[in-house]
Amino acid sequence: MTEAVNGSSTARPTREKQRSLWGDVWIQFRAHRGAMVGVVVFTVIVLAVVFGPMIHTVDPTYADYRARNVSPSLDHPFGTDNLGRDMFAQVLAGGRVTLAVGFTAMAITITLGTLIGMLAGYFRRLDGVLMRMTDMFLALPQIPLLLVIMLVFRDSLRSLFGPEAGIFLLIVFVIGITTWMQTARIVRGEVLAIKEREFVLAAKSIGTREHRILLRHILPNVLSPIMVSATIGIANAIITESALSFLGLGFPPDFPTWGRLVVDGKDFMDLTPARVIWPGLAISLTVLSVNFIGDGLRDALDPRIRGR
Amino acid sequence: MTAPLVSVDDLCMFFPVYRGVIRRKVGEVRAVDGLSFDIRRGETLGLVGESGCGKSTTGRVILRLYDPTRGSIRFEGAEIAGLKGGALRRMRPRMQMIFQDPQACLNPRMTIGSIIAEPIREHGLLSRAEREDRVQDLLDAVGLNPKFANRYPHEFSGGQRQRIGIARALALDPDFIVCDEPIAALDVSIQAQVVNLLEDLQEKLGLTYLFISHDLSMVRHIADRVAVMYLGRIVELADRDQLYGSPKHPYTQALLSAVPIPDPKVEATREHIILKGDVPSPANPPSGCRFRTRCPVAQPLCDEAEPEWRRLADGRRVACHFAE
Numbered sequence: 001m002t003e004a005v006n007g008s009s010t011a012r013p014t015r016e017k018q019r020s021l022w023g024d025v026w027i028q029f030r031a032h033r034g035a036m037v038g039v040v041v042f043t044v045i046v047l048a049v050v051f052g053p054m055i056h057t058v059d060p061t062y063a064d065y066r067a068r069n070v071s072p073s074l075d076h077p078f079g080t081d082n083l084g085r086d087m088f089a090q091v092l093a094g095g096r097v098t099l100a101v102g103f104t105a106m107a108i109t110i111t112l113g114t115l116i117g118m119l120a121g122y123f124r125r126l127d128g129v130l131m132r133m134t135d136m137f138l139a140l141p142q143i144p145l146l147l148v149i150m151l152v153f154r155d156s157l158r159s160l161f162g163p164e165a166g167i168f169l170l171i172v173f174v175i176g177i178t179t180w181m182q183t184a185r186i187v188r189g190e191v192l193a194i195k196e197r198e199f200v201l202a203a204k205s206i207g208t209r210e211h212r213i214l215l216r217h218i219l220p221n222v223l224s225p226i227m228v229s230a231t232i233g234i235a236n237a238i239i240t241e242s243a244l245s246f247l248g249l250g251f252p253p254d255f256p257t258w259g260r261l262v263v264d265g266k267d268f269m270d271l272t273p274a275r276v277i278w279p280g281l282a283i284s285l286t287v288l289s290v291n292f293i294g295d296g297l298r299d300a301l302d303p304r305i306r307g308r
Numbered sequence: 309m310t311a312p313l314v315s316v317d318d319l320c321m322f323f324p325v326y327r328g329v330i331r332r333k334v335g336e337v338r339a340v341d342g343l344s345f346d347i348r349r350g351e352t353l354g355l356v357g358e359s360g361c362g363k364s365t366t367g368r369v370i371l372r373l374y375d376p377t378r379g380s381i382r383f384e385g386a387e388i389a390g391l392k393g394g395a396l397r398r399m400r401p402r403m404q405m406i407f408q409d410p411q412a413c414l415n416p417r418m419t420i421g422s423i424i425a426e427p428i429r430e431h432g433l434l435s436r437a438e439r440e441d442r443v444q445d446l447l448d449a450v451g452l453n454p455k456f457a458n459r460y461p462h463e464f465s466g467g468q469r470q471r472i473g474i475a476r477a478l479a480l481d482p483d484f485i486v487c488d489e490p491i492a493a494l495d496v497s498i499q500a501q502v503v504n505l506l507e508d509l510q511e512k513l514g515l516t517y518l519f520i521s522h523d524l525s526m527v528r529h530i531a532d533r534v535a536v537m538y539l540g541r542i543v544e545l546a547d548r549d550q551l552y553g554s555p556k557h558p559y560t561q562a563l564l565s566a567v568p569i570p571d572p573k574v575e576a577t578r579e580h581i582i583l584k585g586d587v588p589s590p591a592n593p594p595s596g597c598r599f600r601t602r603c604p605v606a607q608p609l610c611d612e613a614e615p616e617w618r619r620l621a622d623g624r625r626v627a628c629h630f631a632e
Binding site for chain 1: 368371396397400401404405407408409412413414415416417418426427430431460462473475480507
């Protein structure tokens with residue numbers, strides 16, 4: 001029995017346990033079958049990529065000239081390429097880079113897009129400036145811009161952070177700053193509609209500070225489009241990274257990523273189709289499972305859909 | 309007579325109109341134009357008028373949700389029209405608002421408990437456990453099951469949501485509540501429940517209401533005094549019985565004649581005053597008396613001179629040259 005603290009004499013019925021938001025979200029998320037399949041597939045991919053190289057201890061860059069273009073066998077589960085490098089080891093190593101690029105670039109895109117969209121939508125004074133800036137970024141052609149940035153900054157970043165980390169930072173940053181605009185526009189539109197709702201006015205009349213209004217009342221209500229942008233953003237980043245590798249401006253040639261493996265394998269499709277199929281399948285499965293997870297999260301975060 | 313709780317003098321709220329590429333200011337909408345009235349402690353002042361006449365704007369300006377263009381608002385004698393930032397925030401708990409649309413006034417992503425607790429949390433008044441107890445008490449006070457604290461707004465009907473809105477407004481123990489058409493979106497049977505709840509709470513907690521509505525019968529039921537608004541101005545302010553018994557301003561007369569009488573025989577024979585034309589634009593109000601374009605008794609004088617906001621012998625205030 002809870003004791004009344006403020007001195008009121010009425011006995012209270014034992015109250016229901018406070019429902020926590022994330023508890024509810026989890027219950028609803030579990031009910032979304034597609035999302036659960038997505039979680040399982042995605043977890044398998046992440047575990048394989050993280051722990052796989054410890055079990056399959058073949059150096060992905062070791063070229064075994066006696067075993068070139070071999071078909072899948074016990075020694076080489078995905079076969080080997082034309083230089084005799086083990087494909088399975090390359091897919092595992094490439095996955096680490098590709099997943100890291102995808103998620104980091106998505107995080108940059110979403111953070112930047114949401115921040116700029118919310119500020120532009122909520123504060124009228126900032127709207128004009130921020131939206132013209134967004135238009136300016138939208139008008140820049142992405143691939144040529146990528147090429148220029150790569151050429152200008154590649155060497156200085158390489159010398160600062162080392163060849164791999166330098167290129168990683170550059171790629172992630174470049175993808176991030178060239179893809180946040182769609183998110184910003186969608187978020188701004190939603191914020192413009194939400195901020196005129198009466199519950200925002202009610203929060204103002206209570207004396208809620210503006211940053212709290214933004215975080216507590218506006219952000220949760222624009223979460224759906226942000227989730228959608230995020231899932232699309234991961235797929236987009238993985239594909240852009242492949243395109244950069246294809247143009248020879250991504251990671252160094254001997255540094256495997258999924259995009260790079262597909263590009264390198266495309267000329268040998270007749271001889272060893274597995275070289276394209278496995279990394280391609282990995283990209284597709286990752287993007288698909290992330291999309292399902294995003295779909296499930298969006299539904300679970302909306303209390304109106306929850307419990308249906 | 310007790311000192312007024314809220315006292316408004318020459319209050320104006322103009323919204324600028326911008327146009328063109330460089331957003332030049334080309335005019336202003338005079339939503340509220342020179343209001344002066346007092347609200348006494350413990351009373352209910354009804355504010356009636358047709359759509360777009362500035363009722364809701366008046367309520368929001370008094371609560372300082374907008375910055376008034378001109379004029380003074382005094383709350384317990386202290387000027388609040390020019391307050392900013394922290395000083396304004398400290399005033400907020402004293403005055404609260406109940407909203408028209410029970411769908412839109414509750415955040416769909418928050419539980420009822422956190423919606424009601426938000427004002428308390430925002431002003432940092434109680435500990436977590438005390439806050440939860442307070443939410444239970446408030447839900448009880450507005451006639452909802454305290455167990456509902458964990459549910460979300462979409463699980464409730466319109467009347468229940470309006471009660472939740474009332475509980476939120478009560479959370480900080482305010483003195484003054486602006487009720488902005490709190491019953492307009494509800495069924496008739498639910499309207500009575502909500503109005504009775506408001507009356508009970510007023511009696512128990514000594515609240516003062518500004519009750520904004522276009523439902524004249526409901527205002528007659530709940531209000532002690534009634535102000536009638538037309539195009540940003542108050543045209544008549546009187547005690548309820550005076551106003552409904554013998555309206556003096558031609559606009560008030562026309563409004564009251566539009567209220568149906570629940571007796572078919574009387575209703576068929578009684579005279580209706582039908583106003584012609586539309587309400588003029590508040591961006592470009594007529595000269596002189598604002599009602600003259602539709603007034604059945606308008607004279608040349610109404611075009612030339614603005615009627616004074618004067619007090620008649622029986623204590624009521626009217627803005628008309630010819631009201632006796």
